[in-house]
Amino acid sequence: MMPTAARALSALLFVACCAAQATTAEQDWTKHVDRACTSPRYGLRLAAAKKVGQGGEAAMPAVRAWEKQHGINTLPVALVEAIADHGGDGEGVLGTLQEWASNHDFYWRAQALRGLAIRAQDNEALRARFASLFLAHVEDPAWLMRTFARWVVEDPARDFDVTQAQGQVVRATETDPRARTKLATLRGDARELFSALGDARTFLGDPWGKRRASEAIATLKALLGTDGGYRIDAPSSRASLPEAAQAGSLVGIEADNAAALLRLADAIAERDSGGKPECARLADPPLAFLGGIEIQSCKHGDYFLHWTADGLVRGGPSPDCPISVQIAPGVFGSLLHSSTTVTVPVQSGVVVCDKMRIHLRADVEQAVAAPAALPDSAADWLKQLAAAIEVSGQQPLADALRLRLGQFVMPAKQAR
Amino acid sequence: MSHAAPTTATNARASIAQMRSLRSFALLLPLCVLPQDPVRTSFAVLAGFDWTAGMKLPDEVTKLDNQKVQIGGFMLREAPGSGPVTQFLLINDACGCTGTPKMNEIVFCAMPDGATTDIKNGVVQVTGTLYVGEQKEEDEVVAIYVMDVDSIQ
Structure with a gap:
C-alpha cells in the first residue's frame, strides 16, 4: 500500500498537473481568440476563429474574457460564425449565442441567431427554449435577423406554436428579394430559388441581383443535382420563361440562359410533381x-x-x-x-x-x-x-x- | 502552389513575393513579345465550387493561373483601418454582413512594389496577373487567389 505521505504527494502532483493543463489550455484558447481577433492576415484570423469555434465550451471563457476586455464589437464575424457552426450545444455556447442574438448593438447578432436557428431545426427542446427570441425578431429591420427567425418560426414542416408563445401574430410576407432567396436557400424551396435566376438588378453599380441568382443556383444545384447549364455570367434570359417556352425555339441561343432555365424548370416540376415554375427577367428600370x-x-x-x-x-x-x-x-x-x-x-x-x-x-x-x-x-x-x-x-x-x-x-x- | 510554411507572416509574405517575382520573370519573355489581353473572369467562376483545404481545384480556375485577368468586385482592407494600402482583398459582396467571405471568394491583391492605393468604394475592375493555388502560412491556408495588380478602374 502506498504510504499516506506518498499518496498525498501523488494527489497534490495530480491536482497540480491538472491545474497546469487547465492553465495551458486556457492560455491556448486566449492565444487563439487573440489571433482570431487581431491577426493582420485574414487567412490566419479565419483559421484561428475556426479553431476557437471547434473548441466549443472549452474556448468560451476566453471568448467572453476578450469580449469583456475589448468590447463586444471587436469580435470578428468569422469568430461568431465559427461558434455558431462548430460550437456544439453546451450551455456556455448556447447562453452566449442567446445573449449575442438579443443584443441590438452587436453587429453580428444575426450570425448568433443563425447558430441558434441551426440548433433549433432538429431539436424540439431548443426550439421551445428560444421561441420568444425567434418570435421577437420575425419583423426585425435587419433582413438577416428576420430571415433566421422566420426560418424557425415559419417552418412549414413543423408546427411552431405561435399562439402559445406570443399570441396570434400576423406577419407581412417577406418582400426583400435578398431575404426571400436566403430563406428559400435555408428551406430548400426550389421554386422560390428558381424565380431568382433571372435577376440582373444593380444598385449604385453593385450587382446584387446577380449575387442573389448566384446563391439561388448554388442551392438549386445541390437540390437537383444539376445546374442545367445555367451560367451566372451569361446574358439574362431575354424573355420570361413561359414566353421562351411558347416561342418554342431555343436553337442558337445556348449562350443565353433560357435553355438552362427550361431544363431547370423541368427538373423542378419533376421533383415536385407540379407545374413548371416561373422566372421573369428582372432588370434595372431604364432610368439614368x-x-x-x-x-x-x-x-x-x-x-x-x-x-x-x-x-x-x-x-x-x-x-x-x-x-x-x-x-x-x-x-x-x-x-x-x-x-x-x-x-x-x-x-x-x-x-x-x-x-x-x-x-x-x-x-x-x-x-x-x-x-x-x-x-x-x-x-x-x-x-x-x-x-x-x-x-x-x-x-x-x-x-x-x-x-x-x-x-x-x-x-x-x-x-x- | 503550396509551399513550406514559413515561421512568420513577414517571411511568408517575402516568400510569396519572391515566388511571384520568379514566376513573373519566367513569363516576362513571352509577354515582351505578345501583349496579353486580360481574360475577363468573375467570382461566379472563382467561387463557383465548395472549397475545402487540400482539394484539387477545378480546371476552370487552375487554367487562370499565371494569366492576366480582369475581375470586378469590392475592395476591402485586410484589417480595419484607414489610409492608402499596399495590399487589399477583392470580394464579391460589399457588406460582410451576409457572412465571412470564404477563401475562394477572395482575391488577395498586391500593388506593384512601392505603389499604394486608396480603398475605392463601389464596384471596381482590377486587372493583373492571377496566381491560383493554396498558399500556406503556419500550416494554414491563407489564400487561394493572389493577384499582382496592374490597374484598378
Missing part, C-alpha cells in the same frame, strides 16, 4: 440614376435611395427600391446645385460593419462613412433631401432617411 446612398446596417437594417437628374427618387429598405416619389424639378434642381458644395472624403471613419455608401453626383467618386463619421455638409444635404421627399408626399421614405441618418451623423452634430 445620377446619385444615391446605400446604408447597410447589421444593427438597424438597410436603406437604399437613388435619384435621377429630373428628381425621380426611388428608395426603401431593400435594393429593389420599391418606393418612388417625384420631387418637383425646380426644387430638385436647386438641391442638385447645392450638392456641388458638398465634399465627402472617400472614407470617413473606420468601417467594421455598418456603413453608408454615398454617391452624391456622377462626377465625384463614391465615398463611404462609418457610423458617427458622416461629414456635416453631407448630413445637412441629405436632410434637405429628406425634406423635399416629405413635401413631395413620401413621408415614410423621408422619415426613414432621417432616422437612419442619425446613426451616421457626427456626435457633435447630433448634440446640436
Whole structure:
C-alpha cells in the first residue's frame, strides 16, 4: 500500500498537473481568440476563429474574457460564425449565442441567431427554449435577423406554436428579394430559388441581383443535382420563361440562359410533381440614376435611395427600391446645385460593419462613412433631401432617411 | 502552389513575393513579345465550387493561373483601418454582413512594389496577373487567389 505521505504527494502532483493543463489550455484558447481577433492576415484570423469555434465550451471563457476586455464589437464575424457552426450545444455556447442574438448593438447578432436557428431545426427542446427570441425578431429591420427567425418560426414542416408563445401574430410576407432567396436557400424551396435566376438588378453599380441568382443556383444545384447549364455570367434570359417556352425555339441561343432555365424548370416540376415554375427577367428600370446612398446596417437594417437628374427618387429598405416619389424639378434642381458644395472624403471613419455608401453626383467618386463619421455638409444635404421627399408626399421614405441618418451623423452634430 | 510554411507572416509574405517575382520573370519573355489581353473572369467562376483545404481545384480556375485577368468586385482592407494600402482583398459582396467571405471568394491583391492605393468604394475592375493555388502560412491556408495588380478602374 502506498504510504499516506506518498499518496498525498501523488494527489497534490495530480491536482497540480491538472491545474497546469487547465492553465495551458486556457492560455491556448486566449492565444487563439487573440489571433482570431487581431491577426493582420485574414487567412490566419479565419483559421484561428475556426479553431476557437471547434473548441466549443472549452474556448468560451476566453471568448467572453476578450469580449469583456475589448468590447463586444471587436469580435470578428468569422469568430461568431465559427461558434455558431462548430460550437456544439453546451450551455456556455448556447447562453452566449442567446445573449449575442438579443443584443441590438452587436453587429453580428444575426450570425448568433443563425447558430441558434441551426440548433433549433432538429431539436424540439431548443426550439421551445428560444421561441420568444425567434418570435421577437420575425419583423426585425435587419433582413438577416428576420430571415433566421422566420426560418424557425415559419417552418412549414413543423408546427411552431405561435399562439402559445406570443399570441396570434400576423406577419407581412417577406418582400426583400435578398431575404426571400436566403430563406428559400435555408428551406430548400426550389421554386422560390428558381424565380431568382433571372435577376440582373444593380444598385449604385453593385450587382446584387446577380449575387442573389448566384446563391439561388448554388442551392438549386445541390437540390437537383444539376445546374442545367445555367451560367451566372451569361446574358439574362431575354424573355420570361413561359414566353421562351411558347416561342418554342431555343436553337442558337445556348449562350443565353433560357435553355438552362427550361431544363431547370423541368427538373423542378419533376421533383415536385407540379407545374413548371416561373422566372421573369428582372432588370434595372431604364432610368439614368445620377446619385444615391446605400446604408447597410447589421444593427438597424438597410436603406437604399437613388435619384435621377429630373428628381425621380426611388428608395426603401431593400435594393429593389420599391418606393418612388417625384420631387418637383425646380426644387430638385436647386438641391442638385447645392450638392456641388458638398465634399465627402472617400472614407470617413473606420468601417467594421455598418456603413453608408454615398454617391452624391456622377462626377465625384463614391465615398463611404462609418457610423458617427458622416461629414456635416453631407448630413445637412441629405436632410434637405429628406425634406423635399416629405413635401413631395413620401413621408415614410423621408422619415426613414432621417432616422437612419442619425446613426451616421457626427456626435457633435447630433448634440446640436 | 503550396509551399513550406514559413515561421512568420513577414517571411511568408517575402516568400510569396519572391515566388511571384520568379514566376513573373519566367513569363516576362513571352509577354515582351505578345501583349496579353486580360481574360475577363468573375467570382461566379472563382467561387463557383465548395472549397475545402487540400482539394484539387477545378480546371476552370487552375487554367487562370499565371494569366492576366480582369475581375470586378469590392475592395476591402485586410484589417480595419484607414489610409492608402499596399495590399487589399477583392470580394464579391460589399457588406460582410451576409457572412465571412470564404477563401475562394477572395482575391488577395498586391500593388506593384512601392505603389499604394486608396480603398475605392463601389464596384471596381482590377486587372493583373492571377496566381491560383493554396498558399500556406503556419500550416494554414491563407489564400487561394493572389493577384499582382496592374490597374484598378
